[in-house]
Amino acid sequence: MHQLEFPATPPTLPNPLLPASENAPWRLIGPGTWELPLNHSASPIKEKSVLQYYEPHTPSITDAIITHTYTEEVVILKGSLTDVKKGITAVLGSYAFREPGMEHGPYRAGDEGVLQFVKVRGEGV
Numbered sequence: 001m002h003q004l005e006f007p008a009t010p011p012t013l014p015n016p017l018l019p020a021s022e023n024a025p026w027r028l029i030g031p032g033t034w035e036l037p038l039n040h041s042a043s044p045i046k047e048k049s050v051l052q053y054y055e056p057h058t059p060s061i062t063d064a065i066i067t068h069t070y071t072e073e074v075v076i077l078k079g080s081l082t083d084v085k086k087g088i089t090a091v092l093g094s095y096a097f098r099e100p101g102m103e104h105g106p107y108r109a110g111d112e113g114v115l116q117f118v119k120v121r122g123e124g125v
Helices: none
Strands: 027-030 033-041 047-054 071-083 088-090 095-098 107-121
Touching: 047 071
Parallel strands: none
Antiparallel strands: 027 033, 033 047, 047 107, 071 088, 071 095, 071 107
16 A cells, blocks of 8 residues: 545545546446545555445446455445345445455445445455
8 A cells, every 4th residue: 555645635526427537536437336546555465445436326336246355344435325135224434344255235325326435455456
């Protein structure tokens, strides 16, 4: 991971009315789902920190149950995200820690969408 200090201007959420190229540094990673890379490391352990934003009512990229080969931590910063299989809704301040192979999702963002901090670590990052 790289040492970073707070930027002079924090990033604003992407504007879905603009082409993806005009929302840099946000990247469109799926329909209505955006990612802003914050930090990463490839050595010795792969690690990545990002902000993810789902537009209002956006489902997760897959409608299947999700698993990973890496550890994942998630904190909801704004809005809500519902696990449609479990019927559980995460809101501001909700925290998840997932070991490799843990089943979760699929998800759907709430009326405001959802902004979340995501940190992943391990193989497959």
